[in-house]
Amino acid sequence: xxxxxxxxxxxxxxxxxxxxxxxxxxxxxxxxxxxxxxxxxxxxxxxxxxxxxxxxxxxxxxxxxxxxxxxxxxxxxxxxxxxxxxxxxxxxxxxxxxxxxxxxxxxxxxxxxxxxxxxxxxxxxxxxxxxxxxxxxxxxxxxxxxxxxxxxxxxxxxxxxxxxxxxxxxxxxxxxxxxxxxxxxxxxxxxxxxxxxxxxxxxxxxxxxxxxxxxxxxxxxxxxxxxxxxxxxxxxxxxxxxxxxxxxxxxxxxxxxxxxxxxxxxx
Numbered sequence: 001x002x003x004x005x006x007x008x009x010x011x012x013x014x015x016x017x018x019x020x021x022x023x024x025x026x027x028x029x030x031x032x033x034x035x036x037x038x039x040x041x042x043x044x045x046x047x048x049x050x051x052x053x054x055x056x057x058x059x060x061x062x063x064x065x066x067x068x069x070x071x072x073x074x075x076x077x078x079x080x081x082x083x084x085x086x087x088x089x090x091x092x093x094x095x096x097x098x099x100x101x102x103x104x105x106x107x108x109x110x111x112x113x114x115x116x117x118x119x120x121x122x123x124x125x126x127x128x129x130x131x132x133x134x135x136x137x138x139x140x141x142x143x144x145x146x147x148x149x150x151x152x153x154x155x156x157x158x159x160x161x162x163x164x165x166x167x168x169x170x171x172x173x174x175x176x177x178x179x180x181x182x183x184x185x186x187x188x189x190x191x192x193x194x195x196x197x198x199x200x201x202x203x204x205x206x207x208x209x210x211x212x213x214x215x216x217x218x219x220x221x222x223x224x225x226x227x228x229x230x231x232x233x234x235x236x237x238x239x240x241x242x243x244x245x246x247x248x249x250x251x252x253x254x255x256x257x258x259x260x261x262x263x264x265x266x267x
Contacts, residue, residue, distance in 0.1 A: 001055075003242050008245055009245060010245050010247065011242050012250065013238055013239065013240040014238070014253070015067065015238050016066070016068075016167070016236060016238070016256040017167050017168045017170070017236065017255055017256055018166070018167050018168075019064060019065075019066075019165060019167075019168050019235070019237075020121075020124070020127055020164075020233075020234045021163065021164070021234060022163040023162045023163075023181065023189070023190050024037050024160070024161055024191050024229070024230055024231065024232070025159055025191050026191050026193050026230070027157055028157075028160045030111070031160050031161070034228070036089075036093060036095070037229040038086075038089055038229045039087075039089040039090050039138065039140070040232060041079050041232045042079050042080070042081060042082045042083070042089070043081075043134055043140065044081065044135065044232065044234060045081045045130075046060035046061065046234055047060055049126075049127060053123075053130050054123065054235060056238070057240070058237060058238055059236045061073065061235050061236050062074075062077075062226075063078065064174075064222055064233065065168055065169055065222070070215045071215040071216075071218035071219045076222050077223070078226045086138045090139065090140075091104075095139070097139055102139065103136075103140070103141050104138075104140070111140050112143055113135075113141070114145060114159045115132070115143065115161055115163065116153055116161070116162045117144065117150065117162070117164070118146065118147060118148055118150040119147075123165070123235070124164070124165065127163060127235070128142075131234075150164075157192075159190075161232065162190050163232075166181075167256040169254075169255055170255055170257060171255065172254075172255050174205075174215070174221075175202075175205055175218075178198070178202055178205070179202065181231075182225055182231075183199050191231075193230045193231075195224060198221055198225065201221045201224065205217045205218070240252060241259055247267075248266070249261065249263030249264040251263075
């Protein structure tokens with residue numbers, strides 16, 4: 001905003017593959033219920049988060065990759081913001097507000113989820129607070145644990161949803177995200193998500209060199225994860241590169257890297 005409209009500067013922007021997303025803890029008794037996971041996804045207003053909280057510097061995410069990639073947002077299908085639909089899902093699983101306190105409960109237990117995140121990315125605490133507000137509207141109590149010690153806690157499994165951010169396609173290829181976060185042996189699969197079909201598709205992807213076929217596999221793999229409601233994807237960072245008007249070739253890149261290239265020049 002400080003530079004917008006100032007002709008002395010040039011602003012170049014695009015949606016990058018830096019994605020803010022949450023891993024549901026599949027070992028959590030609450031999150032083992034797919035209806036609850038799906039209700040959480042349907043209860044977060046991603047458009048509102050991107051336009052209001054991110055002040056337009058975010059793009060709503062369906063899955064792991066933005067539209068700048070052929071296997072990105074528009075290539076997959078997932079649930080949208082639907083508070084009424086989310087409430088119905090919770091009710092199907094026996095979660096109703098029996099005491100009138102605004103939160104749903106079952107067998108005397110309030111539906112409360114532990115939202116683990118960290119403060120080193122400014123968007124993370126904001127997203128937690130925003131989700132806390134919108135999920136309250138469907139009767140879910142969100143307890144935010146915003147801590148720099150998030151990795152230790154994530155490894156211990158003491159969370160229901162662990163929200164972090166990462167550059168999902170740092171080299172322009174989709175395989176990185178799946179092998180780091182989603183396959184059974186992924187190094188940062190803190191939610192303990194397992195899907196045999198996904199693992200088999202990753203085996204195919206690891207041996208496929210044709211870029212179009214890799215893209216198709218990436219779409220199928222994302223859809224597999226989405227159909228399980230194993231992750232909640234919230235936003236991609238809309239990165240802006242600002243330079244003086246006499247600088248050329250300083251462009252925002254969909255991979256989140258590569259701003260300084262051989263095309264950089266000054267007039």
